[in-house]
Amino acid sequence: MPEVLEATGARLSGLKPIEHLKYPIIIDPSSLLEFHEFLRNKNYSNCVLFVDRKLKTHKARVQKLIQHVYPKSMTIDLIGNESLKSFKALYPLYSKLLKKKIDRKSVFVSLGGGTIGDAIGFLASTYLRGVDWINIPTTLLAQVDSSVGGKTGINHEQGKNLIGTFYQPKAVFIDPQFLKTLPRRQMMSGLAETLKYGLILDKYFFYEFYNSMEMAMGGQASVLCDYILRSVRWKSQVVAQDERDTSGSRQILNFGHTFGHALEKIFYGKIYHGEAVVYGMKFAILMSHFKGLLNAKELAESFEVLGRFEVPKLPTLNEGRLWKLILSDKKNERGAVRMVLLKGIGCAAPNQEISRPEFSEVFKIFRKLEV
Ligand SMILES: NC(=O)c1ccc[n+]([C@@H]2O[C@H](COP(=O)([O-])OP(=O)(O)OC[C@H]3O[C@@H](n4cnc5c(N)ncnc54)[C@H](O)[C@@H]3O)[C@@H](O)[C@H]2O)c1
Numbered sequence: 129m130p131e132v133l134e135a136t137g138a139r140l141s142g143l144k145p146i147e148h149l150k151y152p153i154i155i156d157p158s159s160l161l162e163f164h165e166f167l168r169n170k171n172y173s174n175c176v177l178f179v180d181r182k183l184k185t186h187k188a189r190v191q192k193l194i195q196h197v198y199p200k201s202m203t204i205d206l207i208g209n210e211s212l213k214s215f216k217a218l219y220p221l222y223s224k225l226l227k228k229k230i231d232r233k234s235v236f237v238s239l240g241g242g243t244i245g246d247a248i249g250f251l252a253s254t255y256l257r258g259v260d261w262i263n264i265p266t267t268l269l270a271q272v273d274s275s276v277g278g279k280t281g282i283n284h285e286q287g288k289n290l291i292g293t294f295y296q297p298k299a300v301f302i303d304p305q306f307l308k309t310l311p312r313r314q315m316m317s318g319l320a321e322t323l324k325y326g327l328i329l330d331k332y333f334f335y336e337f338y339n340s341m342e343m344a345m346g347g348q349a350s351v352l353c354d355y356i357l358r359s360v361r362w363k364s365q366v367v368a369q370d371e372r373d374t375s376g377s378r379q380i381l382n383f384g385h386t387f388g389h390a391l392e393k394i395f396y397g398k399i400y401h402g403e404a405v406v407y408g409m410k411f412a413i414l415m416s417h418f419k420g421l422l423n424a425k426e427l428a429e430s431f432e433v434l435g436r437f438e439v440p441k442l443p444t445l446n447e448g449r450l451w452k453l454i455l456s457d458k459k460n461e462r463g464a465v466r467m468v469l470l471k472g473i474g475c476a477a478p479n480q481e482i483s484r485p486e487f488s489e490v491f492k493i494f495r496k497l498e499v
């Protein structure tokens with residue numbers, strides 16, 4: 129039986145359900161059959177499939193299921209990368225949909241990685257003031273992270289994801305088989321986000337990950353399903369407490385991201401998000417130890433696992449530039465640098481203030497180890 133989750137995590141954690149946030153997330157190698165069933169049970173006027181043009185085989189599978197229910201459905205091939213997350217790339221899509229008279233009772237289906245999901249979610253939330261949207265994520269990063277939480281968005285020249293909406297899909301269908309075609313480097317990048325949940329929320333998962341990471345890398349479906357299921361559950365639980373990212377409780381998901389985002393900016397296009405997060409988590413862990421929050425044993429254990437990630441070697445880094453970038457990170461208020469640290473493996477310590485001298489000291493250690 130496929131696992132059916134409510135994206136609020138309410139049923140799982142005992143939190144109060146938030147009705148308008150509920151939608152099913154199906155995680156199973158047979159989830160596309162559920163997708164087909166879902167479409168059959170709805171009465172949409174038409175269906176538009178937006179697909180990453182690289183995914184020819186996956187597209188054929190999904191298209192066939194859609195056409196069975198909606199013979200007049202439309203397919204739009206897209207280039208799944210950051211350039212799609214722009215007004216320039218989306219504007220012609222609005223025109224195309226209007227020309228084809230796609231109405232408000234239609235449903236959009238997105239098939240692809242996080243860029244396709246973010247962009248098409250945004251399109252769905254704004255086209256004719258909102259049409260239903262189903263998300264089928266195909267990268268590990270999209271399956272464990274970006275497909276949960278309702279954030280859609282596009283980029284601005286001043287930064288990533290600065291324009292967007294909170295818009296929940298009607299359902300998310302996750303099939304780990306899509307990952308068979310995903311390059312190893314992309315898999316690694318997605319796994320970093322999975323490990324992040326273990327480090328901030330679940331010590332036992334961290335130790336399991338230690339033993340099963342290789343099986344996941346080898347594409348073992350049962351291990352991947354387990355990782356995805358747990359990640360989706362954790363993210364849902366955190367998101368349910370802070371739907372619009374205002375109270376700060378989502379902040380723990382930012383573990384490894386403050387330093388990581390700065391690296392991503394410096395090495396734009398050269399380093400993947402998850403790879404930058406691996407370095408960011410290492411920095412945050414060193415800082416946690418430096419500030420006396422994390423003991424030496426847990427520091428060594430977490431470094432051992434993070435050391436297994438194949439990440440590109442960093443060239444020389446300029447400390448002053450990194451500090452400036454971190455200061456300008458949108459999550460930092462009133463000039464102070466705040467980071468999510470660890471009090472232990474599986475236990476996040478959000479909102480920790482970091483002074484410039486502390487940053488310098490830890491950066492020296494980081495540089496010795498990593499650069
Ligand atoms: N909305 C959120 O909450 C949230 C959270 C995290 C990240 N994001 C966003 O997600 C995006 C990154 O997502 P991503 O890493 O999935 O990027 P992506 O969509 O660019 O996909 C990465 C690459 O993998 C390819 N690909 C996709 N599925 C494949 C498959 N099954 N087999 C082979 N190749 C495949 C794509 O063509 C692309 O080249 C960023 O824009 C980021 O801002 C959003």
Ligand SMILES: [Zn+2]
Binds near residue numbers: 321385401
């Ligand atoms: Zn991330």
